[in-house]
Amino acid sequence: MCLNQRDLNQARSNQENPDQANSNQLDNIDSVFKVLRLNFILLIAFFSALVHSQNTMEDSNYQFDDNNEIAINQETKVKQSIANFGHEHFNTAYAWVELGWFWEAHAEVEKSITCFKKALAIHTKAALSDDLEIARINDYIGNVYHANRQYQLALDYYLLVDKLYETDQKVIGFEKADIAINWRNIARVLSELKQYERALEYAKKAHESDLQAYGSDDSMIADSLVDLAMVYNHLQQHEKALQHLTIAISVEERHLGKQDILVAEHKVLQADTLMRLGKKETALNIYRLALSTYEKEVGPEHRLINQLKNKIRNIEKVNKRHEKLGLND
Numbered sequence: 001m002c003l004n005q006r007d008l009n010q011a012r013s014n015q016e017n018p019d020q021a022n023s024n025q026l027d028n029i030d031s032v033f034k035v036l037r038l039n040f041i042l043l044i045a046f047f048s049a050l051v052h053s054q055n056t057m058e059d060s061n062y063q064f065d066d067n068n069e070i071a072i073n074q075e076t077k078v079k080q081s082i083a084n085f086g087h088e089h090f091n092t093a094y095a096w097v098e099l100g101w102f103w104e105a106h107a108e109v110e111k112s113i114t115c116f117k118k119a120l121a122i123h124t125k126a127a128l129s130d131d132l133e134i135a136r137i138n139d140y141i142g143n144v145y146h147a148n149r150q151y152q153l154a155l156d157y158y159l160l161v162d163k164l165y166e167t168d169q170k171v172i173g174f175e176k177a178d179i180a181i182n183w184r185n186i187a188r189v190l191s192e193l194k195q196y197e198r199a200l201e202y203a204k205k206a207h208e209s210d211l212q213a214y215g216s217d218d219s220m221i222a223d224s225l226v227d228l229a230m231v232y233n234h235l236q237q238h239e240k241a242l243q244h245l246t247i248a249i250s251v252e253e254r255h256l257g258k259q260d261i262l263v264a265e266h267k268v269l270q271a272d273t274l275m276r277l278g279k280k281e282t283a284l285n286i287y288r289l290a291l292s293t294y295e296k297e298v299g300p301e302h303r304l305i306n307q308l309k310n311k312i313r314n315i316e317k318v319n320k321r322h323e324k325l326g327l328n329d
Contacts, residue, residue, distance in 0.1 A: 061114060062111070062114050062115065062118065064078075064079065070106070071099075071102065071103075074098060074099045074102045075099065077095045077098065077099070078092070078095040078096060078099055080095075081094075081095040087122075088122050088125060088126070089122070090122065090123070090126070092122060093118075093119040093122035093123055094119070096115045096116070096118040096119040096122070097115070097116065097119045097137065097140070099115045100112045100113075100114075100115030100116040100119065100140060101140075103115060104140075104143075104144055104147075109144060109148050112144050113141060113144055113145075116137055116140045116141045116144070117141065119137050120134065120137045120138065120141070123137065131164050131167070132164070132165075134164060135160075135161045135164035135165055135178075136161075136178075138157045138160050138161045138164070139157070139158070139161045139178075139182060139185075141157045142154045142155075142156075142157030142158045142161065142185065143185075145157065146158075146185065146188070146189055149192075151189045151192045151193050152193065154185075154189045155186065155189045155190065155193065158182055158185050158186045158189065159186065161182050162179075162182055162183070162186065165178070165179050165182065176209065176213060177213060179209065180205075180206045180209040180210050180213065180224070181206075183202045183203070183205045183206035183209065184202070184203065184206040184223065184224060184227050186199075186202040187199045187200070187201075187202040187203035187206065187227055187231060188227065190202065191230065191231055191234055194234075196231055196234045196235050197235075199231045199234070200228075200231045200232075200235065203224065203227045203228045203231050204228065206224045206227065207221075207224035207225065207227075207228055209224075210223075210224045216251075217251060217254070218251070218255070219251060219252055219255035219256060221248075221251060222248040222249075222251050222252045222266070225244045225245070225247055225248035225251075226244070226245065226248050226266055226269065228241075228244045229241040229242075229243075229244035229245045229248070229269065229273070230269070232244065233272075233273060233276070238273050238276045238277050239277070241273050242270065242273045242274065242277065245266060245269055245270040245273060246270065248266055249263060249266050249267060249270060252266065258293075259293050259296065259297070260293070261293065261294070261297045261298070263293070264289075264290040264293035264294055264297070265290075267286050267287075267289060267290040267293075268286075268287065268290045268308065270286055271283040271284075271286040271287045271290070274286065275315075280315055280318070280319065281319075283315070284312065284315050284316070284319075287308060287311055287312050287315070288312065290308060291305065291308045291309065291312065294308060
C-alpha cells in the first residue's frame with residue numbers, strides 16, 4: 001500500500017495532537033450523516049412526487065366535468081372518497097363502481113368501462129382484496145360489453161369471472177346463484193359467436209346449478225330452461241327446444257300468471273320453434289295469445305306488437321294460399 005505526502009503529514013499531525021485527530025474524525029462522521037440525511041429527505045420527496053404523479057396519471061383517463069349536471073352528484077362522490085380515503089381505498093373503489101353503473105345506465109360505454117376498471121385496479125393491487133369482489137367487477141365489465149354486442153370482449157371477462165369463482169373457496173349461498181348467472185351469460189355470448197356446442201355445455205351447467213338451488217318448480221328455473229331451448233334451436237334440435245320452452249312457460253304461468261309479459265315473450269319463442277317444426281296452426285294460436293298480452297301490458301303502438309302482427313298476417317296469408325291450393329297445414 002502506497003502513502004502519498006499528504007497522508008504522511010496527516011499521520012504525523014495525529015500523533016502530535018491526538019485530541020485534534022479525534023475532533024476531525026467526529027466532524028467527518030457528522031458530515032457523512034448530514035449527507036445521508038439529506039439524501040434520505042430527497043428520496044422521500046422523490047417517491048412522494050412519483051406517487052402523486054401516478055395518481056394524477058391514473059385519473060387522467062377519466063375527465064371529471066363539473067358542468068355536467070347529470071353526472072355531477074356521482075362524480076362528486078368519487079372526488080370526496082379520494083379526498084377522504086385516498087386513491088387506492090376500497091371506499092373509492094365502490095365510488096368508481098357506482099359511477100360505472102351510472103354511466104352504464106346512460107349508455108356511456110367507454111366511461112362506464114373506465115370507471116369499472118379503476119375499481120378493479122384498486123382491488124387487484126390490494127393485498128387483502130376479496131376475489132369475489134374482483135369477480136363481480138369483471139362481471140360488470142362483461143355485462144357492458146355484452147349489452148353493446150362486443151361479444152368476444154364480454155366472453156373474455158365472463159370466463160375470467162368463472163375462473164375466479166372456481167378458485168375461490170368462499171363461494172356460498174347467493175354467490176352460487178351468481179355463478180349460474182355467469183354460466184348463462186357465457187352460453188349467451190357463445191351463441192352470439194356461433195359456438196353452439198360450447199354454449200350448450202355452459203347452458204346445461206347453469207340449469208343443473210339452478211335445479212340444485214331452486215328445485216324444478218320455481219320461476220327462477222325458467223331462465224335456464226329458455227337458454228337451453230335457444231341453444232337447441234341453434235343446433236337445429238327443435239323438438240328438445242320445444243320441450244324446454246313448454247316446461248319453462250308452464251312454470252312461469254304458475255308463478256307469474258298467464259298474462260305476464262315475460263310469459264308472452266317466451267310464448268313467442270315457443271311459437272317460433274313450432275314454425276320451425278312446421279306446426280303453423282298451433283304456432284298461430286300461441287302468437288295470438290302473446291299478442292293479447294302485449295296489447296294489454298305495453299299498449300297497441302309498441303314496435304313489438306307491430307312485429308307480432310306482421311308475423312300473424314304473413315302466416316294467415318300463407319294459410320289462405322294453401323287452402324286455395326288444397327294443401328294441408
